[in-house]
Amino acid sequence: MIRLVRTNRAFGALAAARIVSSTGDSLSLVALVLLVAGRAGDALAVALLLLVGDFAPSLLGPLTGAVSDRFDLRRVMVASELVQGLLVLAIAFFLPPLPVLLALVGLRSVAGQVFLPASRSAMPALVSDEDLPSANALLGFGSGGEVLGPLLAAALVGVIGVPGVLLVDAGSFALSALLLLLVPRLPAAGSAGLLGSALDGLRFIRSHRVVRAIALGFCAVVACNGVDDVALVFLAHDTFGAGDAAVALLLAAVGIGLLVGYALLSSVRVPMGVLLVTGFAVSSVGNLLTGLAWAVAAAFTVQTVRGLGVAAMDVATNTLLPRLVPPAMLGRVFGNLYGAIGVAAALSYVAGSVLLDLTSAPVTLVVAGGLGTLATVATAVALRRRL
Template sequence: MATVEAAGVRAPAWRGGFGRLWSAAVVSRFGDALRTAALPLLAVRLTDDPLVIASVTACGYLPWLLFGLLGGAVADRVDQRRAMWAVDTVRGGLVACFALAVGLGHATIGLLIALAFALTTLQTLFDNASTALLPSLVGKETLGSANARLMTGQQLAGGFLAGPFVPLLLALGAAAPFAADAVTYLLAAALVASLRIRAPEREPRPAGSTLRAEVAEGVRTLWHDRVLRAVCTATLLCNIGMGALIATLVLHVTGWLHAGNAGFAAAMTAYSAGSLAGGGPAQWIARRIGGVRSLFLGGCVQTAALVLLGTVRHLGALLAGMALLGLMGMVWNVNQVTLMQQRSPAAMVGRVSSAFRTASTSGAPVGALLGGTVAGAYGLNGPALFAAVLFGLAVASLIPAHLPDVSVVEPDDGATTAHVKP
């Protein structure tokens, strides 16, 4: 594993596999953004039932709740590199078949919902395997920088580069974005398959060990780690708040601010720009104040940004608040993932990751429902203030993680991780 020194920060070298993994992640995110933009446009051509259209989005969350923990357990059992390229190959085939159905005029809303559900189900294995594989490529001392580069590249590809291509592809036909997505899946699979790394050594599983027992072991490890438990709780609260805000943001912008569709587009652009800018300082902040303190800082700034959004009726305040939310959201995400990778036993990263993701992801759909309720009861700016309260609670929930660090011990098997500065 090669590293380089960049401005006093140890960063992963592009050679040795990280560059190919980064390229695969960026290419795949580019294709995902094309498909995500095309799905609702296709859905409204197939049905005008709001509940049915919303179910397409719901299928993007449901598999994480149903299969997220199982995906983490499988990721810890198998060769993660092979699992990743195999999953992307299958996903590429599924999207290619769907593109063909769209091109031939055989697409239905049921087929679209089935595709969304299948892709996200496969993603539960892919994402957990990817999280577990990264430490094998770059080493713990450069995990933060590697995560920052991965997330920044994905944000650039999905948030900016894909946007201009969507109308161009749609001009070629409704099937074009899906065909392009299939190509990116297959290209990403080829890049991951070309990685030449030695699979991490694992201790033999106890006789009679089951997936259910291994899933439970991952959940217990997350629960018994004081820092990860606090960070997971805080992330869940933040996701509920962001779910409430994002689900009602178009109403906030067009109804409360009267800024129209252009204002909504500007808000989303400001958020993407902030996210892109946050990748750089994420590790710089963590190296100076620590991983947990960087989350604490990010949560405080985001709380203030949400208060700004909910109280100042001006487009400039909206853009500033959204940019701050994106910037500090990236700082949060990079350091949250890095802490989880550093503090998890090497043989359990997939299971701890899946437990963390499943718990925190469940907050988004709950938040979306609560956001609609709050907007109806207290006004269109209510969800922003509701989210501010939840972010404030998230910051408070991080306080136990500031206590002096201790060894992380799994009580059932005695496995101990290294001491990591919060």
């Protein structure tokens, strides 16, 4: 991993930009939640903030991915970071009322949705196929900024306030854009108009059996297991009778497992098809076993192991798709995949919350993990002769 960064300046710049941007994103999320909660004083406003920040831009996945296939990837990434920085800067300076704030957050999230497929599409041009798994693991390890960001926000908000934290986030986007200038130009492979290009991307996924199986399997596993973020709160409070510290511990467990998993996968060589299905299985069985846990410590251990599975899913998917998809189509495939994953996560929150209200956190986690395991088996059967 260190060798790859040291010998490949372009990839090192992209990885550093991702780390900086990821940390800034998590900083601003905490600041915006505090801002909205302090003004509106109800959960609905916070839910709307998360909705426009995560779910709504996911619906534009076919279009945001098409942008990557039509324009130079470096320009797309730099422009996306600058647009996000300017929008956060506007929020920091004006602290607008809730409707305007939600609109600005939504626009910023759309720009971020453009950046993601562009950064993933750039990978095959920056690193060799042999180094692709390690490079994807390193990019994933950079998501550790999502773990560090809330801690930094907690330390900074009492000193510089919410506007100050937002200004720091705007600066992180500017720094990321500067780092991306070290990446060489990556001209588009060419495509039709934006709408026609987006439709072509959807047709490609539908017609390519392996890509379709990977996408459907990933989305199915997320749709089954995404509810764990909500269920773990009730598992700690209601089932174990523990306090907020236990909730924070359980929610941090997957993040810890993710970082360990990415670190391991940066040097371990495993067939990507095997890694993908293993990741699906560990992620799903992890939730099932968490529902059967008898104490916070047991649930924490299982969720940490589950994080290893999520890391495996991510690295395998981001390595397999560039090997299966023509460069001219890669941005649209990534855009559609990540957009669909966002929709699947939202559906999991809604359906899982209903199940939580009707049953309990252990039952919800067992059902979620069980359904995810069935989705894993179906994916393994669909891929067994094709990878």
